[in-house]
Amino acid sequence: xxxxxxIATVFAxxxxxxxxxxxxxxxxxxxxxxxALLQWGILLAATAMxxxxxxxxxxxxxxxxxxxxxxxxxxxxxxxxxxxxLLGIYDYIQGTxxxxxxxxxxxxxxxxxxxxxxxxxxxxxxxxxxxAIRMLRARPDLPAVIxxxxxxxxxxxxxxxxxxxxPVLSDTLYPWITRFLALAGARGILLGIALGTLAxxxxxxxxxxxxxxx
Amino acid sequence: xxxxxNSDTAEACQFCGARLKPLVAGSGSETPSQDNTPEAPAEPxxxxxxxxxxxxxxxxxxxxxxxxxxxxxxxxRRATQTGSLRDPLAWLDDMNANAAPASPPAEEPPPGEDxxxxxxxxxxxxxxxxxxxxxxxxxxxxxxxxxxxxGLSPEELPAWLSEVGEQKxxxxxxxxAAxxxxxxxxxxxxxxxxxxxxxxxxxxxxxxxxxxxALETGGDGADxxxxxxxxxxxxxxxxxxxxEWAPAEEEAVREEADGSVSPFTLDESLEVELGxxxxxxxxxxxxxxxxxxxxxxxxxxxEEEPEEEIExxxxxxxxxxxxxxxxxSSPQLLxxxxxxxxxxxGPLTGLRGxxxxxxxxxLLAKPSTPSAKLRISEEQEAHxxxxxxxxxxxxxxxxxxxxxxxxxxxxxxWLVALALFAAVAWPLLTGSDGNILPQVPPPEVQGAFTQVxxxxxxxxxxxxxxxxxxxxxELETTADALLAHIMLSGAKLVAVSTQPEGILxxxxxxxxHARDRDYRAGQHYLxxxxxxxxxxxxxxxxxxxxxxxxxxxxxxxxxxxxxxxGIATLQDFSLVVVLTDDPDVARAWIEQVxxxxxxxxxxxxxxxxxxxxxxxYYSGQISGLVSGLTGGAAYERQTGLKGRAQDYxxxxxxxxxxxxxxxxxxxxxxxxxxxxRGENTRRKGGSK
Numbered sequence: 001x002x003x004x005x006x007i008a009t010v011f012a013x014x015x016x017x018x019x020x021x022x023x024x025x026x027x028x029x030x031x032x033x034x035x036a037l038l039q040w041g042i043l044l045a046a047t048a049m050x051x052x053x054x055x056x057x058x059x060x061x062x063x064x065x066x067x068x069x070x071x072x073x074x075x076x077x078x079x080x081x082x083x084x085x086l087l088g089i090y091d092y093i094q095g096t097x098x099x100x101x102x103x104x105x106x107x108x109x110x111x112x113x114x115x116x117x118x119x120x121x122x123x124x125x126x127x128x129x130x131x132a133i134r135m136l137r138a139r140p141d142l143p144a145v146i147x148x149x150x151x152x153x154x155x156x157x158x159x160x161x162x163x164x165x166x167p168v169l170s171d172t173l174y175p176w177i178t179r180f181l182a183l184a185g186a187r188g189i190l191l192g193i194a195l196g197t198l199a200x201x202x203x204x205x206x207x208x209x210x211x212x213x214x
Numbered sequence: 215x216x217x218x219x220n221s222d223t224a225e226a227c228q229f230c231g232a233r234l235k236p237l238v239a240g241s242g243s244e245t246p247s248q249d250n251t252p253e254a255p256a257e258p259x260x261x262x263x264x265x266x267x268x269x270x271x272x273x274x275x276x277x278x279x280x281x282x283x284x285x286x287x288x289x290x291r292r293a294t295q296t297g298s299l300r301d302p303l304a305w306l307d308d309m310n311a312n313a314a315p316a317s318p319p320a321e322e323p324p325p326g327e328d329x330x331x332x333x334x335x336x337x338x339x340x341x342x343x344x345x346x347x348x349x350x351x352x353x354x355x356x357x358x359x360x361x362x363x364x365g366l367s368p369e370e371l372p373a374w375l376s377e378v379g380e381q382k383x384x385x386x387x388x389x390x391a392a393x394x395x396x397x398x399x400x401x402x403x404x405x406x407x408x409x410x411x412x413x414x415x416x417x418x419x420x421x422x423x424x425x426x427x428a429l430e431t432g433g434d435g436a437d438x439x440x441x442x443x444x445x446x447x448x449x450x451x452x453x454x455x456x457x458e459w460a461p462a463e464e465e466a467v468r469e470e471a472d473g474s475v476s477p478f479t480l481d482e483s484l485e486v487e488l489g490x491x492x493x494x495x496x497x498x499x500x501x502x503x504x505x506x507x508x509x510x511x512x513x514x515x516x517e518e519e520p521e522e523e524i525e526x527x528x529x530x531x532x533x534x535x536x537x538x539x540x541x542x543s544s545p546q547l548l549x550x551x552x553x554x555x556x557x558x559x560g561p562l563t564g565l566r567g568x569x570x571x572x573x574x575x576x577l578l579a580k581p582s583t584p585s586a587k588l589r590i591s592e593e594q595e596a597h598x599x600x601x602x603x604x605x606x607x608x609x610x611x612x613x614x615x616x617x618x619x620x621x622x623x624x625x626x627x628w629l630v631a632l633a634l635f636a637a638v639a640w641p642l643l644t645g646s647d648g649n650i651l652p653q654v655p656p657p658e659v660q661g662a663f664t665q666v667x668x669x670x671x672x673x674x675x676x677x678x679x680x681x682x683x684x685x686x687x688e689l690e691t692t693a694d695a696l697l698a699h700i701m702l703s704g705a706k707l708v709a710v711s712t713q714p715e716g717i718l719x720x721x722x723x724x725x726x727h728a729r730d731r732d733y734r735a736g737q738h739y740l741x742x743x744x745x746x747x748x749x750x751x752x753x754x755x756x757x758x759x760x761x762x763x764x765x766x767x768x769x770x771x772x773x774x775x776x777x778x779x780g781i782a783t784l785q786d787f788s789l790v791v792v793l794t795d796d797p798d799v800a801r802a803w804i805e806q807v808x809x810x811x812x813x814x815x816x817x818x819x820x821x822x823x824x825x826x827x828x829x830x831y832y833s834g835q836i837s838g839l840v841s842g843l844t845g846g847a848a849y850e851r852q853t854g855l856k857g858r859a860q861d862y863x864x865x866x867x868x869x870x871x872x873x874x875x876x877x878x879x880x881x882x883x884x885x886x887x888x889x890x891r892g893e894n895t896r897r898k899g900g901s902k
Binding site: 031034035038039041042045046049092095097101103105106109110113114117118120121125126129130132133134135136137140148151152155156158159178179182183185186187189190193 | 623626627630631634682683684685686687714715718719721722725746747748750751753754757758761762767768769801822825826827829830842843844863866867869870871873874876877878880881882884885887888889
C-alpha cells in the first residue's frame with residue numbers, strides 16, 4: 001500500500017482507532033481523547049462555515065464588480081449579509097441576543113426570512129400539482145401511472161377531505177401503504193445506509209478510502 | 215589598364231598595378247616591322263609566345279570525329295596559328311570591327327561551300343544569323359577563353375611539321391635566306407606539300423576563290439606573312455595577289471601588331487563578357503557574327519554547348535516563373551566597379567573591375583519568395599461563393615418563433631395555482647376545521663403524549679429545533695400541541711439546534727406559546743443556540759454537553775445558568791424532543807444521541823415528508839412520533855388542547871382535496887389530449 005500523504009493517513013487511521021473503542025470500552029482516557037478530537041472537529045466545521053461564507057461573498061462581489069448578469073441580486077445579498085451581521089453584533093453588544101422581543105435579528109427572521117421561505121415552500125405545492133398533471137402526458141407508461149396513483153392514494157388518505165372520509169381509502173388503503181409498503185421501503189433504505197456507512201468506516205480505517213486526500 | 219601615363223621602364227602600372235610588359239617576349243613593341251626584320255634566333259621565340267600550337271592529342275574528339283578530314287584539322291590549326299587565338303573572342307572582335315567596312319569580294323564563294331568545311335552546328339549557326347548571334351553570345355558567356363595555348367618546341371613538332379621544316383630548311387638553303395620559320399609558313403609549306411584535292415579552296419593563298427581567312431589577315435606588318443605569300447606565289451607560279459578586302463584586314467592586323475598589346479588584353483574581352491552577363495544582351499561584337507563570312511565562325515568550333523539554350527527553351531512555364539532570374543542576373547548584383555583596386559593574387563592578378571569590391575546588398579538580401587497565390591478560375595470562384603453562402607446560413611441560428619404571451623400550459627399553471635389558493639382560503643375564511651381530528655390517535659402519537667405526560671416541574675426537556683424556516687409553518691403547527699403540553703408540564707425547556715437558524719426558529723416557536731403563558735427566557739426555557747459540526751457536534755453533545763456548548767448566545771456560561779442547575783449531561787434530561795423535516799437529521803439524533811443516552815426517551819415531531827423514513831425507528835429507538843398536520847391534530851385531540859393543527863385542518867383538507875382532483879382529472883385530460891394529438895399526427899403523417 002502506497003500513500004501519497006502518509007502523515008494524514010496515519011493520523012486519520014489512528015483517530016478512528018482511538019474514537020471507535022470509546023463506544024465499547026468505558027475508559028476515561030479514551031473518552032478524554034475522543035472528546036478532544038470531537039472538539040477539534042467542531043472547530044474545523046465552524047471554520048469551514050466561515051470559509052464558505054467568505055467564498056459566497058467573494059463570488060457575489062465578483063459578479064457585482066464585473067457587472068455580470070444578476071449582479072443587482074448579488075449586491076442585495078451582500079447588503080443583506082452585512083446588515084444582518086451588524087444587527088447581530090449590535091444585539092450581542094446590547095445583550096438582547098436570544099431575547100426574542102428585543103432582538104433586531106429575531107425581527108428580521110420573523111418578518112423577512114420566515115415568510116419568504118414559507119411562501120416559497122407553498123409555491124412548491126403548486127409546482128408539484130402542475131407536474132403531476134403533466135406527468136402522464138410526458139411519460140404515459142406503467143411506472144408513471146403507478147407513481148401517480150400512489151401519490152393520489154396517500155394524499156387522499158392523509159387527511160379528511162373536507163370532512164369526507166372515503167371508507168376504503170382512509171381506513172384500509174392509506175394505512176396499508178404508509179405502514180407496510182412505505183415502512184418496508186424505508187427500512188430497506190435505512191439498512192442500506194447503515195451497511196454502507198459501516199463499510200465506508202472500515203475502508204477509511206483501513207486506509208483504502210482517503211477522503212481527506214493523499 | 216587605367217590609361218594613365220607610366221614610365222617606359224615600369225613593368226607595372228603605378229596607379230592600378232596592372233602589368234605593362236608581358237610576361238613573355240614577343241609583345242607588340244618587339245614585333246618587328248616590315249622595315250626592321252628581326253633577327254633569326256629571336257623570331258621563333260616571339261612566334262612561340264604569340265602563336266602557340268595545340269598538340270594533336272589536345273584537340274577535342276568531336277572535332278576530329280565529326281570532321282575527320284584535313285580541312286577541319288587545318289581550319290582549327292590555322293586558327294590557332296593566327297595569333298588571334300590568344301583570345302578567341304578578341305579576333306572575333308577584330309573581325310567584327312573590320313567586317314563592316316570590308317565588303318566581301320565579289321569572288322567570294324557562296325556560304326554553302328564553306329559550310330562544308332565547318333561543323334554541323336556552325337552551319338546551322340550560319341544559316342540563321344539571329345540564332346547564331348545569340349548562340350555566340352551564350353558561348354562567349356559560358357566559355358572561359360584560354361589565355362594562352364602552350365607552344366610546341368621543335369622537338370615536339372609532329373612528323374609532318376618536321377618534314378615541312380626540313381623542306382623549309384632546304385628551301386632556305388637554296389635561297390640562302392635566313393628567314394625565320396613561322397607557323398604560317400609551316401602551314402603554307404605543309405599545305406603546299408599536300409595534294410590539291412586535300413587543300414580547301416579558302417586555304418589556298420591565291421586564287422579568286424580563296425576565302426579570306428584569319429591567316430591571310432595577318433596584315434602588312436607581319437613580314438612572315440609576306441614571306442609566306444611570296445613563297446606560295448613562287449611555288450605556285452602565280453603572282454602574289456591580294457583580295458580586295460585584304461587591305462582592310464591587313465590594316466586591322468597591322469594596327470593590332472603595332473599597338474602595345476600586352477597579354478592582358480584578354481582582360482578586355484573578359485570585361486566584355488561580364489558586360490554581356492550583366493546586360494543580358496548580345497554584345498556588339500557578336501551581333502555581326504552572322505553577317506560575317508563563314509570563315510569567321512571557325513573559331514567557336516572549339517566547343518559546342520548549345521544544350522543549355524535548348525534546355526532553357528524546354529523549361530515549363532511554371533518552372534520558369536519559379537526561377538529566381540532577378541536574383542541571378544540582375545545587373546545590380548555585379549556592378550562594374552572601375553575604381554575598385556586591382557586583384558593582387560590569383561590568375562586575375564592586376565585586373566580591376568572583374569570582381570566586385572563589395573558584396574552587393576542584393577546578394578545578402580533574402581531572396582524573394584515565390585507567390586503562393588492560388589490560381590482559381592471563375593467557375594471555381596462561383597463554387598466557393600456558393601459554399602461560403604451555405605456555410606454562413608448554417609452558422610446563423612434559426613429564429614425561433616416567439617412564444618405567444620398566453621399559452622395553454624401557462625394558463626394551466628395559473629389555473630392550478632388559483633384552484634389551490636381558493637381551496638385553502640375558503641376554509642380559513644369560513645372557519646371550518648374540516649373535521650380533521652382523527653377518531654383514534656395513532657400509537658406513535660400516543661407514545662409521544664405518554665412521554666410528555668411523565669414530565670414534572672423538576673424535569674428538563676431538551677428540544678432540538680432542527681428544521682429549515684421553509685418548513686416552519688408545517689412543523690410549528692405539528693409541534694404546537696406538543697410544545698404547549700411540555701410548557702404546561704412545567705418542565706425546563708432547553709433549546710438547541712444543529713442549524714444556524716435554529717436559535718431564531720426556537721425563539722419563534724416558543725414565543726408563539728410564551729405570550730399566553732408567561733413563559734420567559736432564562737426562567738422557564740433556555741436557548742443554547744447553535745451546535746456546530748453536525749453529526750460530530752451531536753456526538754460531542756452526547757459526551758460533554760457543557761464542553762460542547764460552553765456559553766449561551768448572550769455570552770454567559772451554560773453551567774452557571776439557573777435553569778441549568780443540576781444539568782451537566784444529556785443523562786440529566788428527562789426527555790429529548792427533536793423537531794425536524796430531514797430524516798437524516800432525525801437519524802443522526804437517533805444514532806449519536808439516543809444510542810449514548812439510552813435511558814433518556816426521545817420523541818420526534820417531523821414533517822409529513824420525513825415520516826416514512828423516521829417511522830421505522832419508532833419500534834425501539836424513539837418513544838413517540840408526531841408527523842405532519844394530521845399528527846399534530848391527533849396530538850391535540852389526545853391532549854384536548856386547541857391548537858393550530860385544528861385551525862388549519864380545514865384548509866389542509868380542502869387543499870389536499872383540490873390537489874387530488876386537479877392531479878386526477880388533469881392527468882387524465884392531458885393523457886387524452888396527447889393521445890388525440892398523437893393520433894392526429896399519425897393521420898397527418900399517413901396522409902402525406
